[in-house]
Amino acid sequence: AQSVAQPEDQVNVAEGNPLTVKCTYSVSGNPYLFWYVQYPNRGLQFLLKYITGDNLVKGSYGFEAEFNKSQTSFHLKKPSALVSDSALYFCAVRAKGDKIIFGKGTRLHILP
Amino acid sequence: DSGVTQTPKHLITATGQRVTLRCSPRSGDLSVYWYQQSLDQGLQFLIQYYNGEERAKGNILERFSAQQFPDLHSELNLSSLELGDSALYFCASSVVPSGAQLEQYFGPGTRLTVT
Numbered sequence: 001a002q003s004v005a006q007p008e009d010q011v012n013v014a015e016g017n018p019l020t021v022k023c024t025y026s027v028s029g030n031p032y033l034f035w036y037v038q039y040p041n042r043g044l045q046f047l048l049k050y051i052t053g054d055n056l057v058k059g060s061y062g063f064e065a066e067f068n069k070s071q072t073s074f075h076l077k078k079p080s081a082l083v084s085d086s087a088l089y090f091c092a093v094r095a096k097g098d099k100i101i102f103g104k105g106t107r108l109h110i111l112p
Numbered sequence: 113d114s115g116v117t118q119t120p121k122h123l124i125t126a127t128g129q130r131v132t133l134r135c136s137p138r139s140g141d142l143s144v145y146w147y148q149q150s151l152d153q154g155l156q157f158l159i160q161y162y163n164g165e166e167r168a169k170g171n172i173l174e175r176f177s178a179q180q181f182p183d184l185h186s187e188l189n190l191s192s193l194e195l196g197d198s199a200l201y202f203c204a205s206s207v208v209p210s211g212a213q214l215e216q217y218f219g220p221g222t223r224l225t226v227t
Contacts, residue, residue: 034215036218041220042220042221043114043116043202043204043218043219043220043221044155044202044204044216044218045114045218046215046216046217049215090155099157099160099168099170100145100157100216101157102147102154102155102157103154104154105154105155
């Protein structure tokens with residue numbers, strides 16, 4: 001079955017420290033992977049995607065994600081967290097029939 | 113601002129009632145997706161339309177239906193509402209029928225409360 005998992009419901013990071021939000025996936029064929037962010041009372045916003053090519057993908061707001069085929073992971077990272085990065089983050093993967101499956105989301109708290 | 117609009121922003125209704133949620137995609141986008149976001153189920157894909165035709169179906173209940181009109185706006189109809197239907201309903205759009213390689217742009221959502 002095709003799926004995506006975000007093992008952490010919540011991640012707390014001090015401002016200025018590096019952050020990682022974890023995502024693992026299970027798909028047949030080549031994975032198409034996405035990260036979205038949701039701020040309070042807003043819709044989801046696209047951050048970045050991996051389709052093919054370089055395993056390190058750079059996106060909006062200084063975020064990047066590393067695709068690891070052997071570990072079937074696509075972790076979201078940022079070298080130095082900002083309080084304004086506090087939000088709900090969703091990993092997503094293309095599934096059969098071109099549907100997009102979203103993870104349950106990870107709430108990121110950046111502590112001042 | 114993603115360019116996707118949804119109305120209404122909030123909706124409160126009683127069990128057994130029927131409601132219609134409306135979505136206008138970004139200018140130029142032909143594909144519309146509907147999602148349901150609830151605390152216990154996360155973000156669930158409901159249905160996709162492309163240029164007026166149903167393209168893909170997800171976990172959409174038989175009580176729910178949708179359509180996309182010639183001007184590309186879409187409506188999600190929810191009938192015989194139950195308490196468990198209370199959720200945020202998002203619409204998203206993309207240019208092409210396949211969302212595989214292209215990101216989707218999400219509207220601000222409609223918060224439905226069923227009492």
